[in-house]
Amino acid sequence: MFKKVLIANRGEIAVRIIRACRELGLETVAVFSEADRSALHVRYADEAYLLGPAPSRESYLRADKILDIAKKSGADAIHPGYGFLAEREDFAAKCADLGITFIGPKPSSIAAMGDKAEARATVIKAGVPVVPGTEDVGNMSDDDLLRIAPQIGFPLLIKATAGGGGKGMREVRSLEEMPTLLQSARREAESAFGDGNVYLEKLVEGARHIEFQIIADSHGNVIHLGERECSIQRRHQKLLEEAPSPFLDDELRGKMGSVAVKAAQAVDYTNAGTIEFLVDKDKNFYFLEMNTRLQVEHPVTEMVTGVDIVAEQLRIARGRQLSYTQEQVKFNGHAIECRVNAEDPFNNFIPSTGRITHSLLPTGPGVRVDTGVYPGFEITPYYDPMIAKLIVWGETRAQAILRMRRALEEYRIVGVRTNIPFHQTLMDSHRFMGGQFDTRFVEERFSMDGASEMDLTQAEIAAILATLVAHKETERSAQIVRRNERDTSNWKWVGRWERMHR
Amino acid sequence: MFKKVLIANRGEIAVRIIRACRELGLETVAVFSEADRSALHVRYADEAYLLGPAPSRESYLRADKILDIAKKSGADAIHPGYGFLAEREDFAAKCADLGITFIGPKPSSIAAMGDKAEARATVIKAGVPVVPGTEDVGNMSDDDLLRIAPQIGFPLLIKATAGGGGKGMREVRSLEEMPTLLQSARREAESAFGDGNVYLEKLVEGARHIEFQIIADSHGNVIHLGERECSIQRRHQKLLEEAPSPFLDDELRGKMGSVAVKAAQAVDYTNAGTIEFLVDKDKNFYFLEMNTRLQVEHPVTEMVTGVDIVAEQLRIARGRQLSYTQEQVKFNGHAIECRVNAEDPFNNFIPSTGRITHSLLPTGPGVRVDTGVYPGFEITPYYDPMIAKLIVWGETRAQAILRMRRALEEYRIVGVRTNIPFHQTLMDSHRFMGGQFDTRFVEERFSMDGASEMDLTQAEIAAILATLVAHKETERSAQIVRRNERDTSNWKWVGRWERMHR
Amino acid sequence: MKYVATIDDKDFSIEIVDDRHVRVGERLIAVDFESVSGQPVYSLIFDGKSFESFVYQGRRRLAGASARAAVPVKVEDEREKRLRAAAGGGVAEGGEFHLKAPMPGLVVAIPVSEGQEVKKGQVLVILESMKMQNELKAPRDGVVHHIKAKAGESVEQKQVLLNLQ
């Protein structure tokens, strides 16, 4: 039974894991890059060791250094969080070789689910429905794929065999545009995963992204903790998640839940994992992929079930049986999570960096904030722009939405721009309130344009306030702002959002 | 049905009420003293009006000004919070006269419970057990009281008829010391309430302070939301509350709950209120008093029942029926609240003032913070030292304690001293962990002396750290600290803790 | 001091009279305006209503954030505004454009070369920041004049990456 856990991650998830360890009486070891000397996970951990320079490949991706630190500090377990080394079977295997408990599934399970084609084949065998596509995958040539494509039918998706989420993914509307898209998808997959293999999948239109949380112990017990609705996405990045899904009823929940359990059993899964499904408007569901790690959005499940998923991960890794049977898992109320990203929703969501000069966290009943930043902390361009997760619970979905509105209004982050106004606009959207959305909703039916609409009185007040601030700032700095400073804004920006899919 | 609520309070409770209003779509009006221009309730409210100078009697106790502001702003309801005007029947009556909804009970209920002697008489008639004492109270002379005292038996308590909590309260161990104590109790009661009347009550030794949360609508429905254990007190001030009480079983809970409901019904109560009981070691329980308002510690009940008590207050005041029947109220898990006060636990808990220069709120699963302060805010000597409430939830009491430990470790408030180390020491106390305590526990069996005990290695590290800080500070300020600055610490301090009993 | 504040092309003429008064058009208005906790956060109580505002990193675009929503507001002093109007409303169509990095990041690729003709919308630079790749595109047809950065280079915010003529 391990006693000291090294957390091979940073940011909010490192803090989250430290919290669970502390509540279970486990010692914690943080690792950090040069950019993160003052980060919250370093401040909160019992021990902290420098990994290297800021870029991930020189710090948080350095498996060798992390294992050295584990040995040096006497850490006998490693929690990988999400991203970075979380789904690297070789890392999990190395931990095992060194006698360090990897808090996650077996390397073979990671491998089986990591290759998307193999994962498809495996779950098909277990009787799990998958999106129609190229079943027999190995190293298919462009010619093969172009030949099979019309049989699957357009629109379809090119997906990287080794990939997760958006990387190497292309949407194809016709055979004509397919060769070019194949080429760029392969190039992207090659550079991201060192593997240019791709496969094809039918594009399910009007689909919802709904995933099931699984926990499994090493004694053969596997249960699910219900679903999360993750259809609010932008460029394949989730922005908001909720539990339960307003689209599911108890019958479908039960059916999908048992299929999810089957999928996990098919790869002899242990610890926490997530089965992602696409659900079409007729409530047909298809296995998409399995994330063999803790998920960003795990808190919404915690809020409605009362289960502390990270604590449960630690218990499972210590060889304990699950604390719950499937029957003991009860769902209570409704939870919503908004991902707060350092990006400007009024300027095409370009990332924003800088020092947080002022911050107020929303608190009070039913509100939880998981964050790794604080006033004075500098947001650097090296890592993911997600700086906080705002999670609320309400007795009903309507109450949760009202509470989220209140919490978003309270939240102040000054120094970097955030997507909070995006979430505020979303909370006011009638389609969102009505639960009427699919994965294309944000990109195709949602706009920030009306977000700052106001009547003349409101506009006047905003103008007075801004003028008073400008006057004060001018007085304070006595510094003349150059008139040409804004010219970059004349440039048209298109952001390709390709961070890790969660 | 009112639409705009004036919050006649400040600090965390004003913020708490604003939150509930906002979640119900009600507009909010804050009032503030000159010391509170930048306070959180002013920042969060839709509207804000200046009351007057910092002292309470010139600001938050100015009923006339508050009613003027209500009229001016068009507020059609007033929530008094706790303290200040919350239990002033004349204020509640004036609101009614002006057609403003007072969010609380009827003036007659406040009056009936506000006079402690009348309250005793009323509930005795309803069959509620009370602590033996002077039943027939009016204007009893010292001679009367000295004559009756031996019949009640020593030790006993002198209590102010008009009083709440500690004010005008004296513990009497023998007849000899009673005349002096009567005099000082009357003097204190006179200056605090303008009423020097006192009565006697048997001192129940080894007693626990356990209270029941009541909610009642204007349609005759009265239910209880279970109990709160409030025995962790220092000089009659509650420091920590939890729900449920580790001392109660379901049977006693049911019995006390229905007695509490009876007590509320005896004064035709509406809205939220609290029945305080003393419970002796043989599980006999006695009515102590009723608080006819929202209680500081209401969040622990919210955490275990899922009921939003402030939202329920607003609904009741709007004439709605209770949202729950007694049977629908379910208790889930365990919650603990620590009151974070600006005071120095290492120096006899003397109050601490100053600007908060740095602050980190504990967050994450199962943690709630209700606070009215933020980094940059100045803690002034004018108001209550309670600056935050840290509330945690756990599946079991043990888990809640472990989580509270974790949260207390995370909580950083720099700039004023706080009693967080007191709570940390308490969480490590075996008696507290075992649930073995009464209302005298903190004063008689608890000590901070061991709190900073450490082995030599730990002490050495603390010494190094403190020296590095001192060196850095010296370098930074290049300012020589006068050697005589510490001489006040040679003086012996005794704090008499006599703020409002909650 | 007189200012012009612009929201969505609507202009407001606002004069700061003193600490407690502003004039909007003809009306003199009493305001209660204070900085919060000495930080670039400001509280305004105006006609009883409570508002808050903050400045983004010394840029000219301000957010007059009420409790409810963030609103971009541009504020210029009157003289500044007149000067800019005289100059024809900004950078001339045919002038040289300086493509600046809008955030610190790593230059992933510059898929154009000096002297190359480019079309409006063509990708000039791919910049990686926060694990995302951002394509910077040409706002009009032109010729790449001078490339000042190269692939693999880390660049600061506002650093000029290339010029377009």
Next chain:
Amino acid sequence: MKYVATIDDKDFSIEIVDDRHVRVGERLIAVDFESVSGQPVYSLIFDGKSFESFVYQGRRRLAGASARAAVPVKVEDEREKRLRAAAGGGVAEGGEFHLKAPMPGLVVAIPVSEGQEVKKGQVLVILESMKMQNELKAPRDGVVHHIKAKAGESVEQKQVLLNLQ
């Protein structure tokens, strides 16, 4: 620079060698010490262990707060400590005491008068702060010499309230 840090009467001689090293007794120790976010909060990583500390309002009593608990530590430079020792360990028993307000507050009552003899433990001043009444008592027998405040008066922190001879 050499210092003496005292915890519960235990003294530690600590020398600041440079930014990254201290000497404790004979041992040279590597430390990683930084201020957090430019505020009076400090982070120390020492032998892998992570600690945090902060200063209370420029007073001499420091809290070396590890993640687990707050510990009061007194730090003096060596010279200072020697001087104080020579002076006999602080204020002499028979000297004049200045009773200072330990916090801002309202003087509720001063139940003594000038020239009055008082016993150790006798209440000299009642000061109200944060709705609590605090009794300031005499630390020894003496005579009230000069009362510098009166009931109803608001006083600042460290303001002298009376002298005792």
